Amino acid sequence: MKKTSILLTSLCITLSLSSIVQAKVSKQEAKKLGTTLTPLGGEVAGNADGSIPEWRGGIQFPPNSYKQPGQHHPDPFPSDVPLFTITAENMGKYSKFLSDGQKALFKAYPATFKMPIYKTRRTASAPQWIYDKTFKNATSAQLVKDGNGFTEAVGGTPFPIPQSGLEVLWNHNTRWRGEYGIRRASEVAVQRDGNYSLITTQAEVDHNYNKRGMTAEELNNVLFYYLSFTKAPARLAGGAVLAHDTLNQMTEPRRAWGYNAGQRRVRKAPNLAYDTPVAAADGLRTIDETDMFNGSPSRYDWKLIGKKEVFIPYNNYRVGSPEVSYEKLLLAGHLNTDYTRYEKHRVWVVEATLKSGQRHIYHKRRLHIDEDSWNAAVIDLYDERGELWRVSMAYLKNFYELPGVWTSMDVFHDIQARRYHVQGMDNEERTTIDFSQVSPGARYFTPQELRRRGR
Secondary structure, three states: OHHHHHHHHHHHHHHHHHHHHOOOOOHHHHOOEOOOEOOOOOEOOOOOOOOOOOOOOOOOOOOOOOOOOOOOOOOOOOOOOOOEEEOOOOHHHHHHHOOHHHHHHHHHOOOOOOEEEOOOOOOOOOOHHHHHHHHHHHOOOEEOOOOOOEEOOOOOOOOOOOOOHHHHHHHHHOOOOOOEEEEEEEEEEEOOOOOOOEEEEEEEEEOHHHOOOOOHHHHOOEEEEEEEEEEEOOOOOOOEEEEEEEOOOOOOOOEEEEEEOOOOEEEEOOOOOOOOEOHHHOOOOEHHHOOOOOOOOOOEEEEEEEEEEEEEEOOOOHHHOOOOOHHHHEOOOOEOHHHOOEEEEEEEEEEEEEOOOOOOOOOEEEEEEEOOOOOEEEEEEEOOOOOEEEEEEEEEEEOOOOOOEEEEEEEEEEOOOOEEEEEEEOOOOOOOOEOOOOOOOHHHOOHHHHHHHHO
């Protein structure tokens, strides 16, 4: 009996490890992609009551009113009107389609917070070569032993038929957002009384992992390069941040540098990860909250809860329109809900719980990740007491010049402090993100180049 017990224990350990390392699916399973599953892994079929329609390819081409790269995106659905609006009074009727964080927003701002619900339009799409890469990844990609990275995939969704929470998370971290983009935008912390001060930056992102023709050798463990210069206000202008985000951050942590305009010096930034607060966010956003979640997942245990139908921000073209000024958009407590759009979509629900012995200001995170695009759309964040603390929402839309779904802007609400932070506003800029430029290459994203450009 003792031998049997030892064998059973060994078997359990082996199965546990294999469930972490093994991720690829069979060739037969992979054939679902492009048939019963979309090329990126969402369910093609609609839901039972028809409120979520069948996926029919998403947006493939820009509307005729879109003329050139960098132009603000015209709404492809200008005649759409809300089917109904969720308020604090009728929230209970729709409770099963709301996250805990969304419910908390209704309770915090019962007189003003609303969710206008529109017809669901499954606009998610990507280039054919991303679909081809994704199909290949399904039978080859594998998580590394501790789940803090993966192998045998470069480009496309690594785990289109996910079997664990970590696989879903890596699909979010590596989702298609173009190859190289330049954007001037502002972020702002809105206080309880509605006051705010803008911080404007110009950022360049080189998505190394999703470059056409990229090989594992050329990737060199770098997911993307990021370079950002502060443009305003004057007291901060000239400062810059450079980061190399790595695929496996346990074997090779994220590399980051900062440029101080006053000292004209470049210094390595060793703590640009996990719950380090973002200065421009006035304490309302941590480093790993940027882009809803980024970086190493090593401090959490990740559990795949399953799929759920949820009202999430989707096809949000009005919220980023140049016709909507920041004064109109930014209200005390939350964005002006007249400009927001929510739709019912199926999401993957992933729950992250802080590991014993690890430190982070968030004890638990619950992520709601869009099945069609792998964007984290809504994240509920809990403190060490297990109480809901914050909720983040990405106001998604299809950047149809790519094509691909990403965020128009991200909003981070502190329910307890009644403040919020907005990242990625470019309504009052002449242009929005421009994906048409050719990447300058890895040599451009170096400390030496940062110093030269700073001067």
